[in-house]
Amino acid sequence: MQDTSEGARFARMVRLGLRLAAEPDPDVQLRHLYGEAREILQADHVEMLLPDEEGRLSHGGELLRDRPALPLRLSSPAAPLDPARLPRGLPPLGSLLSMPMQNDGHRHGWLVVGRAPGKPPFAPGDEQIAAMLAAGLAIFRENIRLYRQAQHQARELRREIAQRERSENALRRLTRIHRMRSRIAAEIVRCRNQQQLFKEVCRTAVDQGGFRMAWIGVQQGELVEPVACHGEDHGYMNLLRDYQRAGHRDGPAITALRERREIVCNDIARAPLMAAWRAPALERGYRSVAILPVFARSRLAGCLALYAGETDFFSEEEQQLLIELAGDISHALEFIANEERLDFLSYYDPLTGLANRRLFHERLNQHLLAARQTTARVAVILVDLVQFKAVNDAVGMAAGDEVLKSVAERLTRLAGNPAYLARTGGDRFAALIPDLKDSASLSLMLRDRVWTRLSHPIEVAGRSLSLSGKVGLALFPEDGDDGETLFRNAEAALKRAKQTGERYLFYTAQMGSAMKQRLELDTRLRHAMQDDQFVLYYQPKVDLRDGTVCGAEALIRWESPELGLVPPGQFIPLLEENGMIVEVGRWALEQAAADRSSWMRAGIAVPRIAVNVSAVQLRDAAFIDHVGSVLERYPQSAGGIELELTESSMLANPDATLPLLQRLRDMGVNLALDDFGTGYSSLSYLSRLPLATVKIDRSFVLRMGDSANTISIVSSVISLAHSMGLRVVAEGVDSTEQLKFLRLLHCDEIQGHLFSPALPPEEFVALLRRGRTLPPE
Structure with missing residues (x-):
């Protein structure tokens, strides 16, 4: 009978194993196990005792807490088992009956099976089951662990x-954007104007960047005006314009421009700005x-808008x-703007907007080409503003620029x-007159x-300023x-008009000869500096109190091998005109300091040496x-x-000149005002x-x-200078009569041929050694 009962229990165990194998849900499997355990073992209580995370069975009671992995079977026929020794909560x-749950040497816990008091105790067969x-x-626990691990891994x-x-996906998008940026960089190199660049950027953003639509807009007042678009627009640009005109000024584009920052809406369905x-x-x-805002020369130029088809x-x-x-687009806009400005500056004057010399010559040659085919006459006219430099010095360069613009406007209305x-x-303007009828009508027009x-x-x-001009004219043929010959000959006529005081002059062959001589002189001057042909002469200044030499003026002389000793009046103006005066002036100052x-060092008592400084310097x-x-x-000097x-050099830019002169004075350099009375001095300014x-x-x-008027003027100048604590030097004193007047007027010093002309260095040194003086009255 016992064998049959054991066989039945084993059969139920087999069926339990098959049922568990067919059940995928671990919770259902556990319920089946508990239920079958109660039935097979006729138990009143079935429980698994599981260790904590550190492997301890702290709730196993005295019997199981530290028990090795060995079965435990207890019974108490007379009274219940002592609960103090049993696991908690039973x-x-x-x-x-308590059995260790083990699998491959790993203990998962204990199976605890119990019967109520008064029921038969567990038999050895129960222990086997x-x-x-x-x-x-144990296998179930391992499977659960593996199952959960598999779930976690899944x-x-x-x-x-x-x-x-x-x-x-992000990499694909980044790759598209990199590809788009690379393609746009290539377009930046190719594009030569702003509109072409904008169109190519939008097209590339859609074709290469994968965007659904792209547009670029420029700021117009408070609105954004789309100027380029590509992609699936379907009238969206017109809607943008209409919505803005209707008063919607808080959209992402206007906000980006107003706040000068990028605006990103990653979910249009929820973004308040949209x-x-x-x-x-x-x-x-x-x-x-x-x-994305786009800038050009640090100024807001517009914005780039990119639309994607996914959130x-x-x-x-x-x-x-x-x-x-x-930023790349901004750099491109700056490059295009610079190119356009360079193109403009290549052909136009930036101040007046008129053509420059290069464009004038191109236009002149075009008219000459047409004139040759029709035997027409063409006039080239050059206009120089008289005393513009003095006006510029008196009112400042900014105001002088305004004068030039006004003159350009007047000439434009005339032409x-x-x-x-x-x-x-x-201060020079040029004009051409195609199809000239006769020179007489041209003279009448000028007058x-x-x-x-x-x-x-x-x-x-x-201020109210009045100007006049000098004009030189040359006629084709x-x-x-x-064109080059006509322009050069008009320049020669203009130069001659300025020399003679005529309002205008037509070119003559004699003028061309004078121009050629001037060009040759300019070339020789450049060689003179290289070949050390300049020398300094020294003209003494005399103190009228005791007649002693109290100073000298260093004067440049040009000893040309071909021309001999060239008078200063012939080459100094040319030096100032061609800019060489800066280099020659530096040489003169250094040579004067070296000579002194x-x-x-040779033991000579040398007075102060004066060196001239031009406005250009x-x-x-x-x-x-x-x-x-x-x-x-x-x-020593x-x-x-x-x-x-x-005076004119000091008044050219008063705000800059005054601190510069003060710095010179602080360096120990004495300053003298030359040719006083010939300029446009402000006495209040001179006093500073x-x-x-x-x-x-x-x-x-x-x-x-x-x-007598001149004597009064000289007397006033001397008195004024003395009241300001200044010494007065009269230059060009060549007669005893002039000397007498100057002594009577209490002039401090004189300079002129009466005492001595300008002398070569060795003769000036000899004069100092002799201690020559001006005879008393």
């Missing part, structure tokens, strides 16, 4: 696959949008790449067609129209067969540093160098200058014997 039991159940539970794998897919545009955008398949399209990496793309006009130099218009006062900087130091940025370096190299400056000496121009000294 009901009252009369017998207990319980061992089988415990082994099954979740991780799904996350990894999803992340990989997201990464691959409220007004949301429905039309979603209808067209737009799900994300990025608006969350713009990651941080993509946004950064797109910001860099906007009728601005294509016939050009500004070819500082009755040009001078009338030019002489009208120009209001600028709070009689004065030249090509050399003479002092004073405008040279390196002038003050050069003076300082000369004084450092020749410290530091206190004995005087610089003579003209750190001067030591005033020189009366030779023209006043020359006329003192003939004019």
Whole structure:
């Protein structure tokens, strides 16, 4: 009977194993195990005791807490088992069977089976069945562990696959944007104007970047005007314009321009900024949008808008790449603007907007080509503004520019067609007249129209200024067969008009000869500097109190091997005109300091030496540093160098000149005002200058014997200078009569041929050694 019962229990165990194998749900499997355990073992209680995370069975009671992996069978026929020794939480039991759950040497816990008090205790056969159940539970626990591990790995794998897919999608988008940026970089090199660049950027963004639509807009007041678009627009650009005109000014594009920053909406369906545009955008398949400001020369130029067909399209990496793309476009706009400006500057004067000399010559040659075919005459006219430099010095360069623009406007109205006009130099304008009828009508036009218009006062900087001009003219074909010759001959006529005081002159062959001589002189001057042909002569200055030599003026002389000793009046103006005066002036200052130091080392008592400084030198940025370096190299001359400056050079830019002169004075350099009375001096301004000496121009000294008014002027100059604490030097004193007047007027010093002409260095040194003086009265 017992064998049959055991066989039945084993059969149920087999059926339990098959049932568990067919059941995928672990919770259902566990319920089956508990139920069958109760039935097979006729138990009242079945429980698994599982260790904690650290492997301890803290709730196993005295019997199981530290028990080795051995079966435990207990019974108490008379009374319930002692609960203090049993695992916590068990009901009252009369017998207990506990089997270790082990698998491959790993203990998963204990199977605890109990019967109520009064029931038969567990038999050895029950222990065998319980061992089988415990082994099954151990396998079940292992399977559960493996199942959960597999679930976790599956979740991780799904996350990894999803992340990989997201990464691959992001990489594909980044690759598209990189490809788009590379293609746009190529277009930037190719595009030569702004509109072409905008179109290519939008096309490339859609074709290469995978965007559904792209557009570029420029700011017009408070609105954004789309100027280029590509992709699935479907009328969206017209809607943008209509919505803005209807008063919607808080969209992403206007916001990006107003706040000068990028705007990104990764979900158009929820973005507040897209409220007004949301429905039309979603209808067209737009799900994300990025608006990127574009700048040119640090000024806002417009914005680039990119629309994507999926939400969350713009990651941080993509946004950064797109910001860099906007920077590329900004650089391209600056490059295009610079090219356009360079193209403009190549052919036009930036101040007046008129053609420059290059474009004028091109237009002149075109008209000459047509004139040769029709035997027409062409006139080339050059206009120089008289005394413009003095006006510029008096009112400042900014106001002078306004004068030039006003003159350009007047000449344009006279010519009728601005294509016939050009500004070819500082204050020089050129005009051509095609199909000239006769030179007589040209003369009449100059007299009755040009001078009338030019002489009208120009209001600028709070002043009313009147100008006049000198004009030189050359005619085709009689004065030249090509544009270059005609222009050169018109220049010769203009130069002659300025020399003679005529308002205008037509070119003659004699003028061409004079121009040729001037060009030859310019070439020789350039060789003179290279070949050390310049020398300094020294003209003494005499103190009228005791007749002693108290100073000298260093004067440049040109000893040309071909021309001999060239008078200063023939080459000094040319030096100032061609800019060589800066280099020659530096040489003169250094040579004067070197000579004075050399003479002092030889034991000669050398007075102060004055060196002339032109307005061109004073405008040279390196002038003050050069003076300082000369004084450092020749410290013996530091206190004995005087610089003579003209009124016009000091007044050219008063705000810059005053601190420069103060720096010179602080360096120990004496300053003298040369040719006083010939310029446009403001006495209040002169009183602020750190001067030591005033020189009366030779023209006043020359006329003192003939004019009482001139004597009064000289007397006033001397009195004024003395009241300002300045010494007065009269230059050009060539007669005893002039000397007598100057002594009576209490002039301090004289300079002129009466005492000595300008002398070569060795003769000047000899004069100092002899101690020559001016005889007393």
